[in-house]
Amino acid sequence: xxxxxxxxxxGYGNLKKHGSKTFSTMLIICATMIILGIFLIIVIxxxxxxKTVTEGQGLQAFxxxxxxxxxxxxxxxxxxxxxxxxxxxxxxxxxxxxxxAKETLKEYAYLLEGLEKANxxxxxxxxxxxxxxxxxxVKKAIESIDGIYKVGYNETIMNAVISVADIAKIxxxxxxxxxxxxxxxxxxxxxxxxxxxxxxxxxxxxYIGATNKFIRRPFVVEGTLIGMGAAAISWVIVSxxxxxxxxxxxxxxxxxxxxxxxxxxxxxxxxxxxxxILGIALGVIGSxxxxxxxxxx
Amino acid sequence: xIEFQKVTxxxxxxxxxxxxxxxxxxxxxxxxxxxxxxxxKSTFLKLIIKEEDPTNGKITINSKELSKLKEKxxxxxxxxxxxxxxxxxxxxxxxxxxxxxxxxRVIEASEREIRTQVSSALKQVGLExxxxxxxxxxxxxxxxxxxLARAIATRPPIIxxxxxxxNLDNVTAKEIMESLFEINRNGTTVVVVTHDENLIKxxxxxxxxxxxxxxxxxxxxxxxx
Numbered sequence: 001x002x003x004x005x006x007x008x009x010x011g012y013g014n015l016k017k018h019g020s021k022t023f024s025t026m027l028i029i030c031a032t033m034i035i036l037g038i039f040l041i042i043v044i045x046x047x048x049x050x051k052t053v054t055e056g057q058g059l060q061a062f063x064x065x066x067x068x069x070x071x072x073x074x075x076x077x078x079x080x081x082x083x084x085x086x087x088x089x090x091x092x093x094x095x096x097x098x099x100x101a102k103e104t105l106k107e108y109a110y111l112l113e114g115l116e117k118a119n120x121x122x123x124x125x126x127x128x129x130x131x132x133x134x135x136x137x138v139k140k141a142i143e144s145i146d147g148i149y150k151v152g153y154n155e156t157i158m159n160a161v162i163s164v165a166d167i168a169k170i171x172x173x174x175x176x177x178x179x180x181x182x183x184x185x186x187x188x189x190x191x192x193x194x195x196x197x198x199x200x201x202x203x204x205x206x207y208i209g210a211t212n213k214f215i216r217r218p219f220v221v222e223g224t225l226i227g228m229g230a231a232a233i234s235w236v237i238v239s240x241x242x243x244x245x246x247x248x249x250x251x252x253x254x255x256x257x258x259x260x261x262x263x264x265x266x267x268x269x270x271x272x273x274x275x276x277i278l279g280i281a282l283g284v285i286g287s288x289x290x291x292x293x294x295x296x297x
Numbered sequence: 298x299i300e301f302q303k304v305t306x307x308x309x310x311x312x313x314x315x316x317x318x319x320x321x322x323x324x325x326x327x328x329x330x331x332x333x334x335x336x337x338k339s340t341f342l343k344l345i346i347k348e349e350d351p352t353n354g355k356i357t358i359n360s361k362e363l364s365k366l367k368e369k370x371x372x373x374x375x376x377x378x379x380x381x382x383x384x385x386x387x388x389x390x391x392x393x394x395x396x397x398x399x400x401x402r403v404i405e406a407s408e409r410e411i412r413t414q415v416s417s418a419l420k421q422v423g424l425e426x427x428x429x430x431x432x433x434x435x436x437x438x439x440x441x442x443x444x445l446a447r448a449i450a451t452r453p454p455i456i457x458x459x460x461x462x463x464n465l466d467n468v469t470a471k472e473i474m475e476s477l478f479e480i481n482r483n484g485t486t487v488v489v490v491t492h493d494e495n496l497i498k499x500x501x502x503x504x505x506x507x508x509x510x511x512x513x514x515x516x517x518x519x520x521x522x
Contacts, residue, residue, distance in 0.1 A: 006402055201399075204386055207346070208451065209376035210403040211369070 007214075011221025014194040025190040026230045029282060032179040033234035033275055039172040040274060041242060041267065046168040048262045053161045058128040059139060060152035067147030068094075068123055076147045080125055083141045085134055090126040097121035124152075133162065180282070187226060187286030191219050195290050202294050212295045216288065223287030227279030235275050239268055298324040298455065298486050299345065304354030306340050306510075314340035316510040317354070322488065324454070327481045329497050330490045332507035338490050341507065342459060345488075346378055347371050359454065376404050379448030383460035385440045387432040393419070393443050394428040400447045418450040422476050438469030445476055455486045462493055470496065 015022050063076060073091065080089050092100065098121045102109040115121075127142065129135055135153070143151050195202070198218075205215050243264050299322040306315040315337045322328055332338050343349045344356055347363050356363045359377060366374060387396050397418055401411045419425055422442040432440050441461060448456055458477060462470035474489075474496055481487045491497065497504055506513045 200386070201388060204388070204399075205403050206372075207375060207380045207386075208400050208403045208447075209372040209374075211372045214403060214405070 007217045008221055010218035011225065014191075014198070014218060014222045015225055017197065018190070018193055021190055021193060022226060025186055026226055026233070028186050029183050029227065029230035029279070030234045030237070032183045033230055033278060034237055035179060036172075036176050036278070037234060037238040037271055037275065039168075039176060040271065041238070043168050043172050044267060044270065045262055046165050049260065050161055050165045052260065058126050059135070059142070061125045061127055061142050061145070061148045062122045062150040062152065063124060063147055064149040065122070072147055073123070076145060077125065079145045080127060080142065083127075083138055085130045085138050087128045087130045089128070091123070092126060093123045094119045094121055097123065180278070183282050184286050184289070187223055187282050188289040190226070191223050191287045192290040194222055195219060195294060199294075206294075215295060216291050219287040219291050220284055223283030224280055225283070227281070227283035227286075228276065229279075230282075231272075231275035231279035235272050238271055239264070242267065298322055298326070298359060299488070300355075300357040301341075301344075302355040302357075304344065304351045304356060306337075306344065306349065307352040313510045315344075315351070315507075318507075318510070318512055320505060320512060320515070322486060324486055325481070325484055326486055327478065327500075327502045328488045329500070329502055329504040330488055330507065331492070331497065331504060332513070335509075336507040337510040338507055339459075340510075342457060342490065345457065346375050346380070376451060377453050377455060379451060379453040379456045381441070381444050381448050381456065381458035381461045383463040385432070385444045385464075387440060387443055387447075389432050392429050392431055393424060393435070393446075396432070396443055397447050397450045400450050404451050406451070414450045414452070418446040421449060421480070422446045436469070437465050438472060441465060441469075441473050442476065445473070445480075449480060449485070453485070455488070456480060458487070458489045460490055460492065462491065462496065467495070474500070 061076075061080065063073065067073070067076065077089060077091065080086060095116075098112065098115060098119050101121060102112050105111065127138070129138065139151055139153050142148055202215055246261060246264055299320070301318050301320040304315055304318045305313065307313050318337070318341075320341075330338055330341065340349065344351055344363075345358065347366060350364065358374065361374070363374070388399060391399060394415055397415045398411055401414055406414065415428075416425075419428065422445045424439065424442050424446060427435065427439065427443075432443060435443070441464075445458075445461075448458075456477070461477070462473050465473060470493065477487055477489060478500075504514075504516045506515070
């Protein structure tokens with residue numbers, strides 16, 4: 001039996017020795033992970049929709065009648081591309097604009113018939129953003145371009161989307177932070193019990209010449225096993241809940257027409273990785289805190 | 298091997314545990330360290346294993362000055378010193394063999410070393426055949442032998458025994474001392490802290506007496522008080 005196997009056995013032995021305490025700690029850590037998992041799913045979904053909205057949203061820069069020659073349009077296009085946070089631009093000439101208006105009016109499109117010869121619709125550029133942060137600056141920069149006389153921009157939707165995304169992140173990090181701290185406290189308390197019952201062993205180890213790393217490792221193994229166990233249980237619960245909920249979600253999405261949910265297939269590994277990392281981190285930090293005072297040289 | 302040069306240890310409120318102590322112990326020596334309670338014996342031991350640092354003075358073990366030792370190197374210093382306690386400090390949920398294996402695992406010995414050293418240490422203290430016994434199934438003397446075997450299994454050049462016979466009857470105490478003499482004859486430096494005058498008188502070994510934190514007397518090599 002090598003040193004690593006020995007240390008693992010020691011850690012696992014501690015787990016078994018305090019079975020019920022270990023189990024209750026695992027459940028509390030599970031609760032933390034499930035709550036964090038739900039928030040993480042909300043954040044992922046909000047971000048997904050922010051991205052969709054970002055891709056769909058943009059502003060419309062209208063070109064004045066005296067700048068419609070090819071060189072002027074090209075110059076405007078070049079300047080637009082130079083503006084920060086501009087992802088792409090699409091040129092709509094006057095004919096496109098008329099066609100677009102007809103499509104919008106649908107059965108009332110006949111109202112616009114005969115306008116082809118004296119088309120009153122202005123040519124414009126549709127400008128798409130990289131992200132929705134700082135779109136106000138993009139608007140100001142475009143307004144100052146020579147040949148642009150007006151900028152159409154739907155601030156309300158964009159600001160609402162940004163606010164939702166920001167709130168989701170704040171809630172995730174705020175509540176998440178508090179829950180992580182509570183979990184570290186709980187896990188370190190459980191391991192303190194193991195440390196206490198192994199006090200004699202630790203004392204002898206120190207006299208014989210054990211390094212701090214050697215003394216710490218079984219407890220870190222114990223903490224990590226608790227964290228990983230909780231991660232596995234939480235992942236199964238969160239996954240099943242999302243799969244069941246997602247099966248009912250498309251109906252809501254299609255009714256609303258705008259909100260779509262991320263399918264489980266592109267979500268499961270993010271949740272799994274997040275839980276495993278969180279489980280290991282909680283185990284390592286929690287156990288390191290509880291063993292600290294016994295590691296004085 | 299062990300050298301204290303003008304070592305002073307002062308605790309809070311001007312309480313001196315040791316005051317300008319000069320002691321030099323050569324490689325392979327056998328020393329009795331004696332003195333009444335509060336004379337500074339425990340502090341002397343704590344300083345040797347760097348559990349505490351002196352307020353003043355210089356301590357050298359194996360040509361290494363302890364004040365220059367980094368915290369992470371302290372375990373390696375302790376591996377050079379085998380400790381035997383008055384109350385044995387054995388792990389009672391482990392067998393005799395497991396107690397010794399434990400010490401070797403702590404110093405991260407190889408599997409081969411573990412196998413060789415366990416049987417060699419048990420043979421040296423006369424505990425062959427008791428490998429699978431638990432400490433509770435052994436007499437006090439035998440438990441102290443397990444403690445001795447654990448101390449020598451890691452092959453340290455120094456053994457420090459803190460009142461090793463304090464909990465034992467006279468006959469058993471003599472047997473334990475005999476084992477320590479034997480360990481010393483094999484080249485290990487041995488420091489025994491004791492109150493037992495009889496053990497000292499019959500041994501013809503160097504005796505250092507501490508009193509009120511100072512060296513009250515030192516018989517020198519092979520001396521008698």
